[in-house]
Amino acid sequence: xxxxxxxxxxxxxxxxxxxxxxxxxxxxxxxxxxxxxxxxxxxxxxxxxxxxxxxxxxxxxxxxxxxxxxxxxxxxxxxxxxxxxxxxxxxxxxxxxxxxxxxxxxxxxxxxxxxxxxxxxxxxxxxxxxxxxxxxxxxxxxxxxxxxxxxxxxxxxxxxxxxxxxxxxxxxxxxxxxxxxxxxxxxxxxxxxxxxxxxxxxxxxxxxxxxxxxxxxxxxxxxxxxxxxxxxxxxxxxxxxxxxxxxxxxxxxxxxxxxxxxxxxxxxxxxxxxxxxxxxxxxxxxxxxxxxxxxxxxxxxxxxxxxxxxxxxxxxxxxxxxxxxxxxxxxxxxxxxxxxxxxxxxxxxxxxxxxxxxxxxxxxxxxxxxxxxxxxxxxxxxxxxxxxxxxxxxxxxxxxxxxxxxxxxxxxxxxxxxxxxxxxxxxxxxxxxxxxxxxxxxxxxxxxxxxxxxxxxxxxxxxxxxxxxxxxxxxxxxxxxxxxxxxxxxxxxxxxxxxxxxxxxxxxxxxxxxxxxxxxxxxxxxxxxxxxxxxxxxxxxxxxxxxxxxxxxxxxxxxxxxxxxxxxxxxxxxxxxxxxxxxxxxxxxx
Numbered sequence: 055x056x057x058x059x060x061x062x063x064x065x066x067x068x069x070x071x072x073x074x075x076x077x078x079x080x081x082x083x084x085x086x087x088x089x090x091x092x093x094x095x096x097x098x099x100x101x102x103x104x105x106x107x108x109x110x111x112x113x114x115x116x117x118x119x120x121x122x123x124x125x126x127x128x129x130x131x132x133x134x135x136x137x138x139x140x141x142x143x144x145x146x147x148x149x150x151x152x153x154x155x156x157x158x159x160x161x162x163x164x165x166x167x168x169x170x171x172x173x174x175x176x177x178x179x180x181x182x183x184x185x186x187x188x189x190x191x192x193x194x195x196x197x198x199x200x201x202x203x204x205x206x207x208x209x210x211x212x213x214x215x216x217x218x219x220x221x222x223x224x225x226x227x228x229x230x231x232x233x234x235x236x237x238x239x240x241x242x243x244x245x246x247x248x249x250x251x252x253x254x255x256x257x258x259x260x261x262x263x264x265x266x267x268x269x270x271x272x273x274x275x276x277x278x279x280x281x282x283x284x285x286x287x288x289x290x291x292x293x294x295x296x297x298x299x300x301x302x303x304x305x306x307x308x309x310x311x312x313x314x315x316x317x318x319x320x321x322x323x324x325x326x327x328x329x330x331x332x333x334x335x336x337x338x339x340x341x342x343x344x345x346x347x348x349x350x351x352x353x354x355x356x357x358x359x360x361x362x363x364x365x366x367x368x369x370x371x372x373x374x375x376x377x378x379x380x381x382x383x384x385x386x387x388x389x390x391x392x393x394x395x396x397x398x399x400x401x402x403x404x405x406x407x408x409x410x411x412x413x414x415x416x417x418x419x420x421x422x423x424x425x426x427x428x429x430x431x432x433x434x435x436x437x438x439x440x441x442x443x444x445x446x447x448x449x450x451x452x453x454x455x456x457x458x459x460x461x462x463x464x465x466x467x468x469x470x471x472x473x474x475x476x477x478x479x480x481x482x483x484x485x486x487x488x489x490x491x492x493x494x495x496x497x498x499x500x501x502x503x504x505x506x507x508x509x510x511x512x513x514x515x516x517x518x519x520x521x522x523x524x525x526x527x528x529x530x531x532x533x534x535x536x537x538x539x540x541x542x543x544x545x546x547x548x549x550x551x552x553x554x555x556x557x558x559x560x561x562x563x564x565x566x567x568x569x570x571x572x573x574x575x576x577x578x579x580x581x582x583x584x585x586x587x588x589x590x591x592x593x594x595x596x597x598x599x600x601x602x603x604x605x606x607x608x609x610x611x612x613x614x615x616x617x618x619x620x621x622x623x624x625x626x627x628x629x630x631x632x633x634x635x636x637x638x639x640x641x642x643x644x
Contacts, residue, residue, distance in 0.1 A: 056365035056473045058107045060099035060168045063603060064410060066092060068417050071589040071599075075160060080424050082158050091161065098165040101143060105134050106172035113175050113314020114476045118255070120306050125254040125316045131176060135209070135257040143169075144180040144209040148187065152203040159427070163353065163420040167413065170357035174480050175314030179212060179252045185346045186213025186264050190283065193331035193339040201289055202262055211260040211285075215340070215347070216247040216320060224493050227275035233267040233282055233327065241329065243267055243284055243322045246304070249487070253318025254286070254303045260295060261286040263320070264340075265327060272334040281336035282327035300325035311479030345441055347488045349419060352444035354484045355452025356412035362459035362477040363405040370398050370462055392462065400617075401462060405455045407614040410607075411579035412448050414586060419444055435510040439502045440578070446494030447575025449484035456481040495567035498574070499552060511549070518542045518581055525588070534587050537615040538580040541622040545570075545577050548629045555632060565636040566629035573625040580619050583611040 066088065069075050075086050109130045116128040138144050147162035148154025169177040187206040190198055190213075205211040222228035231245025243265055247253075254261060263284045272278025288296040304319035331339035374389040383390045392398050419440055425433035460467035460474040467474040485491050503511050522539050525531040548570055556563035590607040593599040 055111055055471070056361065056368075056477075058103060058172050058361050058364060060095070060102055060171070061360065061413075062092075062095055062099055063600070064413065065095055065164050065167075065417075067589070067599075067603070067607075068414055068586075069160070069164070071593060072414060072585050073160075073417060073421055075158075075421065078421065080158070080421070081428055082156070083424070086158070086161070091164075094157075094161060095164060095168075097141075098143065098168050101137065101141065102168040102172035105137050106169055106176055109134055109176060109314070110173040110476070111473060113173065114311075114480075115313075117313040118306055118316040120303060123302060124256065125303060125306060125318065127255050127257060127316065128314050131314065132257055134176065135179065138180060139209045144183070145207045148184070148207040149191070149203075152207045154207050158420075159423045160417055160420040163349075163417060166350065167353055167357045167360070167416075170354050171361040173314070174354055174358055175312040178312070178315045179255065179257055180209050181350055182215065182252050182347075183209055183211075183213040185350070186215060186262060188346055189215075189264060189281075189339060189342045190262075190330065192342045193281070194283075198283060198328065198330065201293065202283070205260070206262060210258060211262055212252060212255070212258045213262045213264065214250055214252055215344075216250055216253075216263050216265040216284075217340070218247060218249045220246060220248055224490065227279075229266065229268055229279060231265065231267040231322065233269040233280060235269065236326075239328075241267075241269065241282055241327045243282055243300075243325045243327045245322050247320045247322070249307065250318045250320045251315055251487070253316060253320050255316050259287070260289075263301065264330065265322065266336050266340060267327075269329075269333060276337050278334055279336040280333055281330045281339045283330050284322065284325050284327035288326060310482055311476065312483055344488065345438070348441050348445040348494075349416070349423070351484050351488045352412075352419075352441075352446075352448040353416050355445075355449035355481065356409050356416070356455075357452075358477055358481040358484070359405065359452040359455035359459070360409045360413075362456040362474065362481075363402070363409055365474060365477075366405065366459035366462040367393075367402060369466075370402060373463075398462060401458045403610070403613045404618065405458055407583075407610050407618060408451050408455050408579070410586070410610060411582045411614060412451070414582035415440075415448070415578050416444065418582070432510075432513065435506060436513060438505065439498075439510045439514065442494035442498040442502060443571060443574050443578060445488065446491040446498070446571045447578075449481075450491055450572070451575070453478070453481045453485055491571075492568060495571040496564060498571050499563055499567040503549065503552070515542060515546060518577065521581060521584055525584070528591075530591060531584070531587065534584050534611055534615050537619050538577070538584055541573075541577050541580055541619050544622045544626045545573050548573060548626050551630055559633060561633035561637055565633040569625040569628045573622050573629075576619055576622050576625075580615065583614050587611040 069091055070088050075083050113128045119126045142155055145154040146157045147159050150156040183206055190202050206213055233241040233243050235241055265282045265284045266279050268278050269280045285299055286301055288299050290296045300323045302321050304321050307317040309317055370393040371391050373392045375392050376389055378390045378394040383394050419437055422433045422437040456477045460478050463472055463474055466472050522535045525535050552563040586607055590604040593604045
């Protein structure tokens with residue numbers, strides 16, 4: 055079975071050489087010197103390897119079971135959850151006044167990657183709680199915050215988000231769940247929700263559901279939706295647990311992957327709930343959680359790919375198959391290892407260049423979140439622009455890379471005992487939940503590009519331009535900078551096409567939205583690789599760090615620019631065909 059080792063050297067390089075976090079001028083970052091981050095990340099790596107990774111296969115094979123209305127998690131999950139709770143790992147960046155560690159989001163992000171790589175299904179239990187707690191903190195009353203936050207920060211209570219219903223997913227305007235006001239200020243919630251991750255389990259004593267429902271007077275569509283706090287077990291005035299609420303599990307879904315996480319059908323039968331945020335403004339409150347969740351899902355995309363890549367590298371070095379066409383590399387053995395073959399190298403380089411570039415993009419996104427939390431409007435606008443790219447592009451590519459890692463194993467990759475199937479199956483959901491990737495593309499092109507008059511996307515283009523210009527005098531960077539310049543210009547050309555065509559024929563823009571999302575993803579990773587290469591050259595010039603590690607960074611950067619970034623040309627060509635090839639067939643012709 056695959057083993058997992060956290061990429062600590064790469065994480066430290068990104069934090070301190072590329073992002074230079076201790077000098078970033080963000081409150082709390084001054085304490086993040088290399089010794090401090092090493093202490094945190096080293097301990098998290100031990101938890102990932104020794105506690106979570108051994109349960110990954112267990113969770114996949116056992117799954118969750120529903121017994122007498124209670125969901126039972128796989129063997130070992132509860133003990134592991136207690137390890138994370140007692141170690142404070144579930145509350146790294148939560149506010150200290152509620153029992154959290156108060157660390158920046160960028161550290162929480164690095165730790166989250168390790169935990170997801172080790173066991174994606176398990177990590178979702180506390181990851182979803184983190185998002186629900188953030189939503190209550192942002193929109194709750196003082197009483198709600200005092201009641202729920204300390205218990206959720208510690209994960210004594212966990213949290214969920216309930217959006218989807220059997221007849222509607224993305225189109226929440228079709229929602230049927232209703233909230234009926236009561237004389238005491240509470241509401242009675244009635245309806246059914248599906249696909250609720252961690253909807254029920256035996257890891258915590260209470261589960262705090264955040265439920266979207268329609269209350270009277272809200273009108274049609276999404277404008278009439280409100281958000282409610284609906285605990286599994288009611289909370290007494292003194293904070294103790296009271297009676298069981300009118301919420302139950304209808305069934306656990308049988309699904310392709312993440313078997314260790316309970317995906318539930320939730321039935322609300324007059325359950326007591328309390329309004330969270332403003333009446334009929336539930337969508338606004340929900341997006342507090344959704345934006346955080348989408349960054350976390352983008353992370354899942356590359357974190358699972360990282361684990362799969364590690365397994366593929368080990369197999370490619372060990373498995374003897376065929377001979378190197380340039381001459382035997384293992385003359386004393388019956389064959390050479392797989393890794394000598396160019397097509398295997400191509401596959402591994404595609405995986406490596408994606409995972410390391412995606413890690414850099416996600417860590418940078420976490421830095422933007424930390425800036426935004428301090429009131430930086432420009433950072434807020436930029437991360438809002440990036441969220442659909444991080445979620446959509448990185449989960450698409452993460453799945454592709456997991457498949458490529460499986461392919462390295464040949465037929466053995468298709469056999470369950472090798473463990474590669476689980477990576478592929480687990481990675482697949484990240485493209486679907488928290489807003490399917492087609493929706494992410496529509497959000498990017500239909501909303502984010504035009505937000506604030508296009509201010510944020512123009513700032514991004516200027517950022518890329520400035521990064522390229524900064525290396526004009528460095529001939530060593532030319533083979534990296536010139537491809538990025540070309541790709542950025544193509545991305546702007548695609549944007550201009552949308553502006554020219556979109557008003558008179560919106561389908562012309564929407565038909566190219568998915569290509570644009572991938573195009574922008576490639577430009578983002580190209581930008582990251584230029585920054586990584588800059589830091590690698592600086593380290594080599596100073597004679598600091600691991601020379602082999604830094605030279606590998608430069609080789610990987612050149613690979614991405616030469617072999618992956620040219621995909622932008624293909625995406626631009628598709629975009630500029632407009633809507634006609636996409637919409638030519640009438641519905642009945644399919």
